[in-house]
Amino acid sequence: xxxxxxxxxxxxxxxxxxxxxxxxxxxxxxxxxxxxxxxxxxxxxxxxxxxxxxxxxxxxxxxxxxxxxxxxxxxxxxxxxxxxxxxxxxxxxxxxxxxxxxxxxxxxxxxxxxxxxxxxxxxxxxxxxxxxxxxxxxxxxxxxxxxxxxxxxxxxxxxxxxxxxxxxxxxxxxxxxxxxxxxxxxxxxxxxxxxxxxxxxxxxxxxxxxxxxxxxxxxxxxxxxxxxxxxxxxxxxxxxxxxxxxxxxxxxxxxxxxxxxxxxxxxxxxxxxxxxxxxxxxxxxxxxxxxxxxxxxxxxxxxxxxxxxxxxxxxxxxxxxxxxxxxxxxxxxxxxxxxxxxxxxxxxxxxxxxxxxxxxxxxxxxxxxxxxxxxxxxxxxxxxxxxxxxxxxxxxxxxxxxxxxxxxxxxxxxxxxxxx
Amino acid sequence: xxxxxxxxxxxxxxxxxxxxxxxxxxxxxxxxxxxxxxxxxxxxxxxxxxxxxxxxxxxxxxxxxxxxxxxxxxxxxxxxxxxxxxxxxxxxxxxxxxxxxxxxxxxxxxxxxxxxxxxxxxxxxxxxxxxxxxxxxxxxxxxxxxxxxxxxxxxxxxxxxxxxxxxxxxxxxxxxxxxxxxxxxxxxxxxxxxxxxxxxxxxxxxxxxxxxxxxxxxxxxxxxxxxxxxxxxxxxxxxxxxxxxxxxxxxxxxxxxxxxxxxxxxxxxxxxxxxxxxxxxxxxxxxxxxxxxxxxxxxxxxxxxxxxxxxxxxxxxxxxxxxxxxxxxxxxxxxxxxxxxxxxxxxxxxxxxxxxxxxxxxxxxxxxxxxxxxxxxxxxxxxxxxxxxxxxxxxxxxxxxxxxxxxxxxxxxxxxxxxx
Numbered sequence: 001x002x003x004x005x006x007x008x009x010x011x012x013x014x015x016x017x018x019x020x021x022x023x024x025x026x027x028x029x030x031x032x033x034x035x036x037x038x039x040x041x042x043x044x045x046x047x048x049x050x051x052x053x054x055x056x057x058x059x060x061x062x063x064x065x066x067x068x069x070x071x072x073x074x075x076x077x078x079x080x081x082x083x084x085x086x087x088x089x090x091x092x093x094x095x096x097x098x099x100x101x102x103x104x105x106x107x108x109x110x111x112x113x114x115x116x117x118x119x120x121x122x123x124x125x126x127x128x129x130x131x132x133x134x135x136x137x138x139x140x141x142x143x144x145x146x147x148x149x150x151x152x153x154x155x156x157x158x159x160x161x162x163x164x165x166x167x168x169x170x171x172x173x174x175x176x177x178x179x180x181x182x183x184x185x186x187x188x189x190x191x192x193x194x195x196x197x198x199x200x201x202x203x204x205x206x207x208x209x210x211x212x213x214x215x216x217x218x219x220x221x222x223x224x225x226x227x228x229x230x231x232x233x234x235x236x237x238x239x240x241x242x243x244x245x246x247x248x249x250x251x252x253x254x255x256x257x258x259x260x261x262x263x264x265x266x267x268x269x270x271x272x273x274x275x276x277x278x279x280x281x282x283x284x285x286x287x288x289x290x291x292x293x294x295x296x297x298x299x300x301x302x303x304x305x306x307x308x309x310x311x312x313x314x315x316x317x318x319x320x321x322x323x324x325x326x327x328x329x330x331x332x333x334x335x336x337x338x339x340x341x342x343x344x345x346x347x348x349x350x351x352x353x354x355x356x357x358x359x360x361x362x363x364x365x366x367x368x369x370x371x372x373x374x375x376x377x378x379x380x381x382x383x384x385x386x387x388x389x390x391x392x393x394x395x396x397x398x399x400x401x402x403x404x405x406x407x408x409x410x411x412x413x414x415x416x417x418x419x420x
Numbered sequence: 421x422x423x424x425x426x427x428x429x430x431x432x433x434x435x436x437x438x439x440x441x442x443x444x445x446x447x448x449x450x451x452x453x454x455x456x457x458x459x460x461x462x463x464x465x466x467x468x469x470x471x472x473x474x475x476x477x478x479x480x481x482x483x484x485x486x487x488x489x490x491x492x493x494x495x496x497x498x499x500x501x502x503x504x505x506x507x508x509x510x511x512x513x514x515x516x517x518x519x520x521x522x523x524x525x526x527x528x529x530x531x532x533x534x535x536x537x538x539x540x541x542x543x544x545x546x547x548x549x550x551x552x553x554x555x556x557x558x559x560x561x562x563x564x565x566x567x568x569x570x571x572x573x574x575x576x577x578x579x580x581x582x583x584x585x586x587x588x589x590x591x592x593x594x595x596x597x598x599x600x601x602x603x604x605x606x607x608x609x610x611x612x613x614x615x616x617x618x619x620x621x622x623x624x625x626x627x628x629x630x631x632x633x634x635x636x637x638x639x640x641x642x643x644x645x646x647x648x649x650x651x652x653x654x655x656x657x658x659x660x661x662x663x664x665x666x667x668x669x670x671x672x673x674x675x676x677x678x679x680x681x682x683x684x685x686x687x688x689x690x691x692x693x694x695x696x697x698x699x700x701x702x703x704x705x706x707x708x709x710x711x712x713x714x715x716x717x718x719x720x721x722x723x724x725x726x727x728x729x730x731x732x733x734x735x736x737x738x739x740x741x742x743x744x745x746x747x748x749x750x751x752x753x754x755x756x757x758x759x760x761x762x763x764x765x766x767x768x769x770x771x772x773x774x775x776x777x778x779x780x781x782x783x784x785x786x787x788x789x790x791x792x793x794x795x796x797x798x799x800x801x802x803x804x805x806x807x808x809x810x811x812x813x814x815x816x817x818x819x820x821x822x823x824x825x826x827x828x829x830x831x832x833x834x835x836x837x838x839x840x
Contacts, residue, residue, distance in 0.1 A: 007548065008542050035496055035538075039494045041489065041538050043538070044553075046489075047488055047489055047490050067425075067426065067464045068467055069461065069463050069467055070461065070462040071455075071461045072455050074560070074574060076455055076459075095518075097515045098515075100562055107527075114461070117453075118453040118461050122429050122450070128427065128429075138493060140493075
């Protein structure tokens, strides 16, 4: 992409009405636009980051046999009344609206009920199980306060997977497989070393659920972390019992702020029994299907990665999620420099490397500041000086040192296009 | 994908409450699930078709320089009040809901207003123009009646592109470029020969707009079509003037039902003037930006393709949008047949051909009926008989004839994986 074609611009100042560091930086860099509190438009480069996160999640969910579908946002009250989750007393984050005939409908804030109803016609026998279904879809939650930028929204993207099993043992095997896939997702997104499996409150059917908590001061949760064991306990369930259960070393626990980036839940038959999702086992007996649910927030992850990795110059993206791999700039009013930069742009593009090419007539300082603010992993500069030194000047976003590389070595130096 | 892992099943009977042929077939085949009237969940194979349609649209929009972004569904009333489109009197398809503090918000049914506000900070000078921005996003419209299956929904997917130009001539050039991209989209989706550029009512600033109408009895529009010239006039603007203007041959016009699959509009400064989207030209004067908007309905296209191509055995998908390219079935209770079928499955998968492998213990008739109902372009059968004849039996979904092919020729016979 040529920078002169890209319609966004950067700003020097953060918007006055935005408290969260992630939203301040993402708006300054032109990655997102705030529509209302907790409601953000993803502009072209922000959308690229979001979709790269979705790609990683999708690969890992498909890799363990997940089948992707897409439920709807408009929600039929009938199915929610059957589980007692329609009333505003039971669930305080509903957005509700009305059809022309005055029938009330809701906007999906989670999707157990409609999913169970959608898969029910396909489940009769033990032969129809187990399976995993998931979606990456917009959720709506009518939160009273939102002040964490894209980390907590009234409208946000969520990957929600649901497991359907015949026996407790089969459920536990699926649960473990998904847990491992979650570790791989966070590792590949560049936040694996700061993200910890955390014991949290479990709801009706299990003492604990598992959260994946990323350590950051911008987080809304507090966890007690045993860094050596790589396990944490959410403050809300911290007591002698949870310490004993999780096997953490009580003397080594650190109390830190963290952001929940994923959670996995055992649901047992909480939804399948009231909604009639059952199967006939090999012995001819009917049993309820045993379910689990598994969430990750891709739009929240855009915020968490920003909070965790950004520095005083701007955003910093891990390679796998960066909007482009290379920020290419020609410096100076020199025909040879321009021709060389054009050649490098064509060469990289043909070799599958994504490049944002700053072909504007701007001062070097402006171009460098933008390259840093955008957080693009590699900066490549063509100038009279670099050409005299034999090539291009390469700088990593996270390093101060520069080196001279020749064009034909570039793809080797930059690594393969699809690497994590 | 192994059929035994896929959680959906086909049904023999169409649902009693569904009038539209497209929804009847899509539900029978397990491609969609009806949540409410006009609100459909896309199950795994339906989502694949939808995403393949999106891929084609995205390639063509990116190919002409479109920059993808994603606006939000929740809509701030303030920006809509500025153009007079907030009130239910002005716009009768709004869904509205309330934040906890009782502020009313809407659900996006189109997005000119928020898009203009989002791009406004980036447009000052003639140097910032022109550009094309687009999204593929869920729209909500509170329709009184919906009876056309996925062809008209209360919640549906829409690709909406917007052009931003400096002069009328520049606008017209962009408009023409997008029009040509639309022709390519419908050609690649397999409905090009039934889809015609149609003159329709133009709104405030141009006498006519252009619709792309696909001839089908399931359509809600009536057009007067000059098949020889490949141009039509929507009944709503048919008169001597439109006949003269479009140059159709009045004596050759056919009156046919058609479904609108795309529309393109000149907006001039209808939104840019009230919303203050202006630029300083080279002469130092301020001008409003000249806009156009360009829609395609991907979820509607799923329905239109179904209506147009399905036959009495079920769905028929063009290769580019089919959920899988090949339906592979082993027939008979024979170890060699099973081993051969497994080998073919592995071979095709490794060669990038998408395969739905019916590995179930079912009668041949059941398997063949499902292959037809799903509408998968190629059916491959391995049986004792086919092995004795030297290979596999290949049948196209749209042909009656079968032929015997050997495994190593398969990729050649089936064509390259990505071809249109």
